[in-house]
Amino acid sequence: MDDSSLLQSSHRTNVATELRTRPSRRVRSSNVVGWLFVVPALVMYAAFVLLPLVLTVQYSLYHWDGIGPSQWVGLKNYVTVLTDPDLLGVILNAFKLIVFFTLLPVSLGLVVASIMRRVATGRFGTMARTILFLPQIIPLVAAGIAWKWVLSTSGVVNQILSAIGLGGVTRAWLGDFDFALPAVGIIGAWVLIGLCTILLLTGMSKIDPALYESARIDGAGAVREFRSITLPGLRQEIGVCITVTVIAALASFDIVYVATGGGPGLATTVPGLDIYQLAFAGREVGLASALAVVLFILVLACVLPIQRLARGDET
Amino acid sequence: MIVARREVLTGRLVLLVIVAITVLPFLSLLSAALQPSNSDPLGIQWPSDPQWSNFVDAFNVAQMPALLWSSILIVVGVVPIAVVISTMAGFAIGHLRIIGGRFIFLLFLLGLTLPFEGIITPLYYLVRDLGILNTKWAIILPLIGLYMPFAVFWMRAHFINMPTELSEAARVDGASTLDLFWRIHLPLARPALSALAILLSVWTWNQFLLALVLVDDPLQRTMAGALGAYQGHYATNIPLLCAGSLLILTPTLIIFLVFQRQFISALLQGSLKG
Numbered sequence: 001m002d003d004s005s006l007l008q009s010s011h012r013t014n015v016a017t018e019l020r021t022r023p024s025r026r027v028r029s030s031n032v033v034g035w036l037f038v039v040p041a042l043v044m045y046a047a048f049v050l051l052p053l054v055l056t057v058q059y060s061l062y063h064w065d066g067i068g069p070s071q072w073v074g075l076k077n078y079v080t081v082l083t084d085p086d087l088l089g090v091i092l093n094a095f096k097l098i099v100f101f102t103l104l105p106v107s108l109g110l111v112v113a114s115i116m117r118r119v120a121t122g123r124f125g126t127m128a129r130t131i132l133f134l135p136q137i138i139p140l141v142a143a144g145i146a147w148k149w150v151l152s153t154s155g156v157v158n159q160i161l162s163a164i165g166l167g168g169v170t171r172a173w174l175g176d177f178d179f180a181l182p183a184v185g186i187i188g189a190w191v192l193i194g195l196c197t198i199l200l201l202t203g204m205s206k207i208d209p210a211l212y213e214s215a216r217i218d219g220a221g222a223v224r225e226f227r228s229i230t231l232p233g234l235r236q237e238i239g240v241c242i243t244v245t246v247i248a249a250l251a252s253f254d255i256v257y258v259a260t261g262g263g264p265g266l267a268t269t270v271p272g273l274d275i276y277q278l279a280f281a282g283r284e285v286g287l288a289s290a291l292a293v294v295l296f297i298l299v300l301a302c303v304l305p306i307q308r309l310a311r312g313d314e315t
Numbered sequence: 316m317i318v319a320r321r322e323v324l325t326g327r328l329v330l331l332v333i334v335a336i337t338v339l340p341f342l343s344l345l346s347a348a349l350q351p352s353n354s355d356p357l358g359i360q361w362p363s364d365p366q367w368s369n370f371v372d373a374f375n376v377a378q379m380p381a382l383l384w385s386s387i388l389i390v391v392g393v394v395p396i397a398v399v400i401s402t403m404a405g406f407a408i409g410h411l412r413i414i415g416g417r418f419i420f421l422l423f424l425l426g427l428t429l430p431f432e433g434i435i436t437p438l439y440y441l442v443r444d445l446g447i448l449n450t451k452w453a454i455i456l457p458l459i460g461l462y463m464p465f466a467v468f469w470m471r472a473h474f475i476n477m478p479t480e481l482s483e484a485a486r487v488d489g490a491s492t493l494d495l496f497w498r499i500h501l502p503l504a505r506p507a508l509s510a511l512a513i514l515l516s517v518w519t520w521n522q523f524l525l526a527l528v529l530v531d532d533p534l535q536r537t538m539a540g541a542l543g544a545y546q547g548h549y550a551t552n553i554p555l556l557c558a559g560s561l562l563i564l565t566p567t568l569i570i571f572l573v574f575q576r577q578f579i580s581a582l583l584q585g586s587l588k589g
Contacts (some may be wrong), residue, residue: 031411031413031414033411033491033492033493034407034411034413034416034492035407035413035415037403037404037406037407037411037492037496038403038404038407038408038413038416038419040400040403040404041400041401041403041404041423041463041466041467042404042419044400044456044459044460044463045422045423045426045460045463045464045467046460047441047456047460048438048441048456048457048459048460048461049426049429049434049460049461049463049464050422050426051437051441052434052437052438052441053426053429053433053434053437055434055437055440055441056433056434056436056437059436059437066440108333111329112329112330112333115326115329115330116330118322118323118326119322119323119326119327119330124327124330128330128333128334129579130572130575130579131334131337131338132333132334132337133575133578133579133582134337134338134341134568134571135337136582137517137521137567137571137578137582138521138564138567138568139520139521139523139538139539139542139564139567140521140523140539141521141523141539141542141543141546142539142542142560142563142564143340145344145542145546145556145560146340146341146343146344146560147340149340149343149344149347149553149556149557150339150340150343150358154355154356154357154358155343155358156339156343156358156359157358158358159357159358159359160358190336190337190340193333193337194337195582195586198579198583199583199586199587202583222322237587240586240587241586244586247428247430250430251430251431251432253431253432253523253524254523254524254539257523257527257543258543258546271432272430272432272524275432275433275435275436276432276435276524276527276528279435279436279439280436280439280528285436288436289436289437292432292433292434292435292436293433295430295432295433296429296430296433299428299429299430300428303428
């Protein structure tokens with residue numbers, strides 16, 4: 001911490017001396033031109049992000065069906081979001097998805113990446129990387145459609161289960177109250193495993209190989225090596241994986257919309273989908289907006305601590 | 316590295332399983348797509364009588380050429396403008412170090428983790444009042460704004476590492492700020508620019524929520540939006556649905572396989588910085 005503030009202040013003095021040594025007219029004109037450079041980006045951002053953000057907060061304080069006159073209700077919509085069992089269940093679903101979107105891809109990614117680092121070199125490694133990355137570049141809608149078919153009654157999953165004698169557990173996975181949410185979670189995990197694996201693999205390649213060699217000489221096994229060298233060296237990459245996947249879980253929409261539409265019942269409804277349904281089908285714009293604000297705050301509340309932890313003793 | 320033979324074998328086996336799981340949904344789509352139209356296919360089965368005509372049918376019902384054209388137009392509308400204006404902003408904040416730049420940067424950062432669902436409702440009314448609902452502009456304009464936090468963040472990170480001596484030397488030679496930007500810094504920023512352009516193109520191509528809410532006509536949508544509409548229409552005809560989905564995926568897959576190195580490195584850098 002001390003180091004970083006020191007760096008910042010020395011950096012600030014640099015800027016200050018630089019400003020002082022330049023002729024003042026030039027500073028002023030370069031500032032004016034500089035501001036002109038920022039204006040286009042700022043205008044687009046203000047018009048299509050900041051303004052809607054302010055409007056969301058404003059809508060959230062009203063009862064409005066989207067057509068007729070609106071009525072001021074203060075914080076009532078927020079009270080509803082935080083007390084209504086259905087809405088709380090919807091928010092909870094997003095957190096349950098974190099188990100599948102984050103825990104599964106990051107832990108599996110660690111295992112797969114350490115295997116790849118040791119055994120998958122050359123052509124086989126390149127091919128494995130390319131294939132693992134595929135889910136990352138196709139639209140999530142496509143992942144949803146493909147998996148909806150894979151998990152359907154006559155889909156591959158049931159086919160395989162029957163083939164290995166587990167015909168008794170086959171079911172319509174996405175239509176089952178207990179299994180629909182985990183099934184959606186599996187789709188998310190499938191999308192994110194490749195990204196996590198390859199991010200972690202890149203991180204591993206930055207770890208000094210000499211560390212591994214000396215560990216070998218000291219007689220450390222694969223597990224010990226992983227815990228004492230690989231894991232600490234990957235702190236930043238793991239932080240990135242967790243951040244990206246947690247946001248993907250909390251703000252999920254596409255996969256759920258396509259695979260289950262939020263059903264059965266509300267079993268797989270997540271905040272993003274509920275905002276859409278409340279605002280455009282339920283005509284509850286105020287409530288939808290309050291849920292949107294809560295979602296944004298939840299994302300920030302989850303992401304900021306992760307960022308702080310991951311960057312802890314860096315800088 | 317010396318690795319025991321048995322470890323190599325088990326390692327490769329685990330990898331093969333993971334790779335198989337990754338490919339499985341695609342194979343399943345292909346298998347179903349080759350079954351007779353309107354039949355009730357089963358998981359993965361060998362297509363004894365492959366119905367390649369399903370792809371032709373899907374190509375026609377989905378109006379593939381029109382879809383492709385629409386998606387291309389949207390990408391062309393979004394990416395160059397977004398890249399240019401974010402580069403200018405990143406240059407001003409990261410290199411010119413304008414007064415108030417820190418505040419502006421924090422303002423942009425605020426939007427970095429904002430889920431699109433969070434502002435989709437007011438965006439709908441905004442786009443409607445602008446009179447561009449159900450046109451490609453309804454996707455293009457908001458997307459440019461929504462990309463600004465990431466794009467500015469990305470370009471600032473590039474420019475902040477550029478040595479100031481470079482600009483000072485050019486200034487001594489009488490270069491204006493505009494010269495500095497066009498002649499010196501833009502050419503040097505090419506790697507950062509192309510990675511950003513790849514990222515934004517993929518994200519635009521795959522954008523679903525904006526297309527769903529703001530544009531009804533699948534022919535005015537992005538590829539992901541069109542796929543969503545296609546699924547809505549043909550959900551019951553599984554072979555045709557699978558054939559159409561595969562077709563809609565094909566352009567992305569081809570481009571990815573050709574430019575995979577650039578794609579992977581861009582996406583990796585993208586998540587590392589974001």
